[in-house]
Amino acid sequence: MSKIRFFSEETRFVLPAPAETASWIQAVIQxxxxxxxxxxxxxxxDHYLLxxxxxxxxHDTLTDVLTFDYADQAGIIEGDIYISIDRVRDNAQxxxxxxxxxxxxxxxxxVLHLLGYDDQAPEAKALMRQKETEYMAKRQGAxxxxxxxxxxxxxxxxxxxxxxxxxxxxxxGLCNPD
Numbered sequence: 706m707s708k709i710r711f712f713s714e715e716t717r718f719v720l721p722a723p724a725e726t727a728s729w730i731q732a733v734i735q736x737x738x739x740x741x742x743x744x745x746x747x748x749x750x751d752h753y754l755l756x757x758x759x760x761x762x763x764h765d766t767l768t769d770v771l772t773f774d775y776a777d778q779a780g781i782i783e784g785d786i787y788i789s790i791d792r793v794r795d796n797a798q799x800x801x802x803x804x805x806x807x808x809x810x811x812x813x814x815x816v817l818h819l820l821g822y823d824d825q826a827p828e829a830k831a832l833m834r835q836k837e838t839e840y841m842a843k844r845q846g847a848x849x850x851x852x853x854x855x856x857x858x859x860x861x862x863x864x865x866x867x868x869x870x871x872x873x874x875x876x877x878g879l880c881n882p883d
Contacts, residue, residue, distance in 0.1 A: 708741050715750035718790045737820045742783040751791040772818040786815035813840045
């Protein structure tokens, strides 16, 4: 059984090429020096993720990603990443990029949270954006996404403070539901 599994809740979305995406995620985790135990990525609706956001973070706002870390020892990745397909679709239009590119950015954003990256302080946010750009460039090279890495870098620096602001990612941080 694969250590990375994909599910859908309240959406008909099915990830194209899940094996390729899983390999990319595994490479990100390994490059950061972590070991993958188990990771679930759950694609869902705005409604579904809003309920989770209220329940676990007491935030009454839409978000595109919530990350739950279940690892009980350092250097191990075990968790769930919930991604709102509705938010990804809207954000792709807002950022004028493809749905695929936005989805991959949100996936790696969630993985980076599990790897210990934070996006609350400006310096931490800048490092996280740098890592997103780095791993997106590697993914784009492997999948030949139409947008080039220069566009991704410009997007990341342009998005900077707005991408995780109250209007886009108010609660995309790491959650521990215990």
